Amino acid sequence: MANRTDALSRERIVATAVQMLDATGEEGLTFRALSAQLKTGAGAIYWHVANKSELLDAATDAVLAGATTVAEAAPEAEIRALALGLFDAIDVHPWLAGQLAQGPWKSEALRIFERLGQRVQALGVPAPAQFTSATALMIFIVGAAAQNAANASNAAKIRAAQPDASRTAMLAVESAAWEGLDPGDYPFLHDIAGQLREHDDREQFLAGVDLILAGIAALRPQA
Template sequence: MASKARHTDRRTDALSRERIVATAVELLDAAGADGLTFRALSAELRTGAGAIYWHVANKSELLGAATDAVLAGATTVAEATPEAEVRALALGLFDAIDEHPWLAGQLAQGPWKSEALRIFERLGQRVQALGVPGPAQFTSATALMLFIVGAASQNAANAANAAELRRAQPDASRTALLAGESTMWEGLDPGDYPFLHDIAGQLREHDDREQFLAGVDLILAGIAALRPQA
């Protein structure tokens, strides 16, 4: 009887790689990479682990497929200029990591990992289209890659920390949290912390996405300076 009950509890619609990956993304969003196990995935899909292994060999492959699925839309850009394409690609990654914080860990493993490699290739093609001399192309593309992934990942970490604080203080908004941090900076000894003391007000008022794009523009301005002058 118990065996029959377990059987009828299972999903009757066909199991596909696409559905496995979509469910994996949901688990990753809810619990991070550590929470993605084949046991948890089997429970969500109401099937046996063997059926999942028929479509996905291991967790590494599953993480790669989930990353590809999330990045597919975020990194597909077609803009009028290479600079605009870099900005669009950067903002797509920023928003994707903000929505799916576990992406940061996948992309931070270096440009030799397949998902990061494709992003690095796209950035490199835009650098080449900007007319950067060959010897400076690697450094230019690397600077963009490190800033985009690093800054977007830090933003996601900041958002997670803020969410944790809000759970402890339900009435605390992002504005209130930044105001509190800004006030703390303003209270620092200006002799020891002259820079933080001076920019405390900017912390209170800044917009994360605008600040991120301003950083991308700073790097693009540096890259533009590398081009041979006509």
């Protein structure tokens, strides 16, 4: 009969870690808590995963494996699909943002940066502008997705205290506050208050990607 250590697998440990990260964030993922969740000893987990850093990397890889798989298409379409895949993944798994924001030297972020860079090259961007172009995409995609996840987390806390506070209702309140600002001091916020109330986060995100892609297109040599 297999013992408890043999019954474990790296895949099961990582899948459980992802569930815990989704529920409690990185701070809630400890080997003691993971051991309790798996009903085993910490030593059995260490047999498969050396430390928390390795576990976080494995959890990140597991989530991103499906999220960043895109069908072959034109470079712009592949960039949009990759961006939306990351946006949706971070929306579901907010802790991902912290892992990807640690810098391009992290293996997971490095692979995403490489994929964006390849597509920037495929767009015919001159070599001196490739680094800046790929970096602008990477920073916007990860940063905007992280901000969206943070906004969703804050909204969830508000709804926990006020069950009737829907996203629509919260945006309406904020929009009304902007409309009530002195247009002499806040002309821009006053003008766009209605857009805040009606905007879709995902569509706004993709519009931002398209703005960057339009700027990148302007860098290509004109035929």
